[in-house]
Structure formats: structure tokens, C-alpha cells
Amino acid sequence: MLDFEGSRNEFLNLLAEMGEEPAFVARARAPELALDGLLQSCLAKRDELLRWPQFHFSILASRVQRDWSRLSRWMKGSDAVRRLENLDAELSLPQSPRPSWIVRDRSALQRFVESGTRFNIHWQDFLECLDLEAVNRPRHDFNRYYVIEKACAFGSERFCQDFIPLDMIDHPFLIRRFPPLQLPELA
Structure with a gap:
């Protein structure tokens, strides 16, 4: 199937070609999707009211x-x-x-x-x-797991040095x- 001679980068490219994505990519996308959904919901309700x-x-x-x-x-x-x-x-x-x-x-x-x-x-x-749990859970998980998943995918934590944790969404926001x-x- 896969031999051990390929690099991690080749493996990640192969995953992308097969329609899969590394966990850290999905982890980074989830908070954005959740926030977009919340903002669209708020906008629709605001327009209604x-x-x-x-x-x-x-x-x-x-x-x-x-x-x-x-x-x-x-x-x-x-x-x-x-x-x-x-x-x-x-x-x-x-x-x-x-x-x-x-x-x-x-x-x-x-x-x-x-x-x-x-x-x-x-x-x-x-x-x-x-209830902001649905938008804050992906943000919490991103803050907790993103660095680990990215470091595992690339085999080094040096690719994670620019990591900035996401703030939680609150009602004042x-x-x-x-x-x-x-x-x-x-x-």
C-alpha cells in the first residue's frame, strides 16, 4: 500500500488528493464554520425583528x-x-x-x-x-488540540510556533x- 520511504508532506498531499484532510485542517475550519452559522442565524433573526x-x-x-x-x-x-x-x-x-x-x-x-x-x-x-456552546466547543477544541494534531502531521512542533488561541464568543461580542x-x- 504505502511504503515508508515517502515524506510526511507526500502523505499529506496524498490525503488531499483522495479528498481527505488532516485532522488539524478540519480542526481549524470548524470554529470558522460554527461562527459563520451563528452570525447568519443572528442576522436572519435581526432582519425578522x-x-x-x-x-x-x-x-x-x-x-x-x-x-x-x-x-x-x-x-x-x-x-x-x-x-x-x-x-x-x-x-x-x-x-x-x-x-x-x-x-x-x-x-x-x-x-x-x-x-x-x-x-x-x-x-x-x-x-x-x-446558547453559545455550539460555537465555543469548536473554539475550545481548536485551542486544545490544533497544535498537537499539526505537530503530529508534520512531525515537529516548529510548524506551530505562530499558533494564536481563539477567544471564546460571548454575548457582549x-x-x-x-x-x-x-x-x-x-x-
């Missing part, structure tokens, strides 16, 4: 024709208009619904802020309740990655 705030924001934007300064008298803080401009970039829908002629600027603003506040509460709850909406404060 943002539907109503986006709807209310679109009505507000259409109502004031994106002239956010029209709303400044009903908001506190000098950065309120800037917050709405930032939200415009984050929440814009391709096609805005037509606002009802009954809806006034202030009530549209209030509906959006209330909807955004509910989103922030539900989003925070969602992130804090996530997810909140930084997917922050709550920065809503203006109503006066």
Missing part, C-alpha cells in the same frame, strides 16, 4: 421627505437628527410605503421610536438567551457585532 421598525421608519422618512431637522422640536439632544440620519442608512427600504394623510410628523416619529424600543428589548433578549438601534430620545 427589524420589519416593523423599518416599516415605521419608512413611513416617517416618507412623511418628512428625509428632512430630519423637521423633527428636531420633538426630540431631545443635539445628536437626535444625526441619529435619524444614521438610522436612515441602516433601515432604508427600497420602496417606502405612502404615509396616511392622517399621520402627522410627531405621531410617525413616536410610532417609530416605540417600535424601535420594542425591537431593542426583543433583540437584547434574543442575544442574551443564545454579539452585541458589539449587532448593536441595538440608536434611537433619538423624544422630548
Whole structure:
């Protein structure tokens, strides 16, 4: 089958040709796949929870024709208009619904802020309740076994000198990655 004259490198190449990969390669890929899956799941849930705030924001934007300064008298803080401009970039829908002629600027603003506040509460709850074991187990295993598996594959630990252990994923990481909406404060 295999003779003992070949090098480890030839053996690793043979494994690759046969569709197999060394354990250390799979070990390095697993944390990335787990994190990508978690981030995609969070993004999908965030998009789902943002539907109503986006709807209310679109009505507000259409109502004031994106002239956010029209709303400044009903908001506190000098950065309120800037917050709405930032939200415009984050929440814009391709096609805005037509606002009802009954809806006034202030009530549209209030509906959006209330909807955004509910989103922030539900989003925070969602992130804090996530079980991070599925994403942290591959990271833990990578930190524990990667160097050993790579050293065994290459027959030397010198190929592992640049190893950097992975940090565990925690809820603050997810909140930084997917922050709550920065809503203006109503006066």
C-alpha cells in the first residue's frame, strides 16, 4: 500500500488528493464554520425583528421627505437628527410605503421610536438567551488540540510556533457585532 520511504508532506498531499484532510485542517475550519452559522442565524433573526421598525421608519422618512431637522422640536439632544440620519442608512427600504394623510410628523416619529424600543428589548433578549456552546466547543477544541494534531502531521512542533488561541464568543461580542438601534430620545 504505502511504503515508508515517502515524506510526511507526500502523505499529506496524498490525503488531499483522495479528498481527505488532516485532522488539524478540519480542526481549524470548524470554529470558522460554527461562527459563520451563528452570525447568519443572528442576522436572519435581526432582519425578522427589524420589519416593523423599518416599516415605521419608512413611513416617517416618507412623511418628512428625509428632512430630519423637521423633527428636531420633538426630540431631545443635539445628536437626535444625526441619529435619524444614521438610522436612515441602516433601515432604508427600497420602496417606502405612502404615509396616511392622517399621520402627522410627531405621531410617525413616536410610532417609530416605540417600535424601535420594542425591537431593542426583543433583540437584547434574543442575544442574551443564545446558547453559545455550539460555537465555543469548536473554539475550545481548536485551542486544545490544533497544535498537537499539526505537530503530529508534520512531525515537529516548529510548524506551530505562530499558533494564536481563539477567544471564546460571548454575548457582549454579539452585541458589539449587532448593536441595538440608536434611537433619538423624544422630548
